Amino acid sequence: MYILEDKYIQHVSPEVFEEYLSSVTNCRSLLEQLEHSLTFYSDAKIKNTKEIYKDKIKQYLSEIKSSDGFSVFLILFNYQFINSQNEVVIPEVIELIPVVNPTNIAKCPWDAVIMQIYQNDIEKRFAKDPLTTPNPQRISDIDDYKNVLMLDPEIAAIIRTFTNQQKNPRTREMYDLFGYYCFLKELNKDFDYRIIKKGGQGFPANEEEIKSIQNEIIMYFKEYYEKIESQIDGALYEPPLVVNDWNRMIGEVTLFHNELINFKNNHLKDLINYDKDEIDRLLLEIKNFLIKSENLDWKIYPKVSDINGIDGGSGLIKKIISKGGMKKIGGMYNLKVKDWLVENALKEELQFQQPKSESGIEDLDFPF
Numbered sequence: 001m002y003i004l005e006d007k008y009i010q011h012v013s014p015e016v017f018e019e020y021l022s023s024v025t026n027c028r029s030l031l032e033q034l035e036h037s038l039t040f041y042s043d044a045k046i047k048n049t050k051e052i053y054k055d056k057i058k059q060y061l062s063e064i065k066s067s068d069g070f071s072v073f074l075i076l077f078n079y080q081f082i083n084s085q086n087e088v089v090i091p092e093v094i095e096l097i098p099v100v101n102p103t104n105i106a107k108c109p110w111d112a113v114i115m116q117i118y119q120n121d122i123e124k125r126f127a128k129d130p131l132t133t134p135n136p137q138r139i140s141d142i143d144d145y146k147n148v149l150m151l152d153p154e155i156a157a158i159i160r161t162f163t164n165q166q167k168n169p170r171t172r173e174m175y176d177l178f179g180y181y182c183f184l185k186e187l188n189k190d191f192d193y194r195i196i197k198k199g200g201q202g203f204p205a206n207e208e209e210i211k212s213i214q215n216e217i218i219m220y221f222k223e224y225y226e227k228i229e230s231q232i233d234g235a236l237y238e239p240p241l242v243v244n245d246w247n248r249m250i251g252e253v254t255l256f257h258n259e260l261i262n263f264k265n266n267h268l269k270d271l272i273n274y275d276k277d278e279i280d281r282l283l284l285e286i287k288n289f290l291i292k293s294e295n296l297d298w299k300i301y302p303k304v305s306d307i308n309g310i311d312g313g314s315g316l317i318k319k320i321i322s323k324g325g326m327k328k329i330g331g332m333y334n335l336k337v338k339d340w341l342v343e344n345a346l347k348e349e350l351q352f353q354q355p356k357s358e359s360g361i362e363d364l365d366f367p368f
Contacts, residue, residue: 010240017244023069034060112150153237178221
């Protein structure tokens with residue numbers, strides 16, 4: 001899942017915990033250096049200067065991504081990135097920054113999800129007008145609480161999986177269907193059930209058919225739930241066996257999160273421009289690689305099997321994967337090929353339209 005040596009971070013020794021904490025702090029320092037380098041990179045007019053800061057930016061991005069602190073941050077803020085093989089992967093920093101959300105709150109995965117019911121007078125105040133913003137007064141007095149409800153963190157993780165937009169869309173639809181069914185049942189309301197006959201015509205369902213549909217909703221939801229549950233690693237949500245001050249860690253990753261949000265608001269454009277320059281360099285590198293390779297046409301984006309056995313091919317594939325993968329870069333390369341072909345055509349046309357010699361003497365083919 002993550003690059004951490006200790007998969008179950010709640011059980012790490014105090015020494016490793018301190019290393020993780022220091023790594024998060026170092027991520028904050030690297031982010032600050034990244035900001036400065038991006039500013040200098042954007043302002044640089046001299047090519048050599050730009051190259052110097054390009055290398056620094058690349059280094060800082062790589063160090064943040066490969067650090068234990070970055071992985072701990074992703075876990076505690078539950079930022080998950082899924083690749084085409086449906087695997088959770090470490091994102092590039094440039095993939096994370098656009099999606100950092102100021103409303104997200106860090107929490108330990110093994111902590112119960114806590115919900116509450118306030119005292120009657122407070123609940124009535126909130127319920128008085130549910131469509132407008134209530135009195136902004138924060139609930140801070142412990143006596144204002146009537147009940148606390150604690151949800152098992154593993155069950156909460158299953159529910160989050162149901163609503164994850166990166167998963168099978170039918171999974172979210174099944175969650176919504178079951179949720180609506182439960183809401184309507186509690187409110188003594190119901191769907192307008194229809195039976196679709198051959199040809200697409202819909203007819204009102206009778207009582208027996210309605211009962212069958214309701215049973216199917218419950219059956220399918222349970223089937224989805226059990227399959228998701230079987231793929232959840234319950235050990236990730238077990239309480240710690242070792243005492244560490246996780247509140248300190250929450251505080252440090254929250255500072256890093258706030259700084260990422262500030263970076264997003266002030267430097268995202270510079271980072272995108274840097275990444276665009278990097279993509280352009282990669283596309284040109286692919287073109288030059290294909291030109292130098294025998295039996296490959298630079299105008300046709302290659303398959304992995306086409307270049308894997310060629311000297312330098314495996315390194316090029318790694319660069320392509322680091323920038324989004326073969327499919328994503330392939331789409332960009334095909335568009336760039338069209339630009340290159342237009343540029344070549346324009347160059348040929350300009351050469352064909354070369355002006356005559358100013359001396360007034362025609363260019364002649366002499367026999368000597």
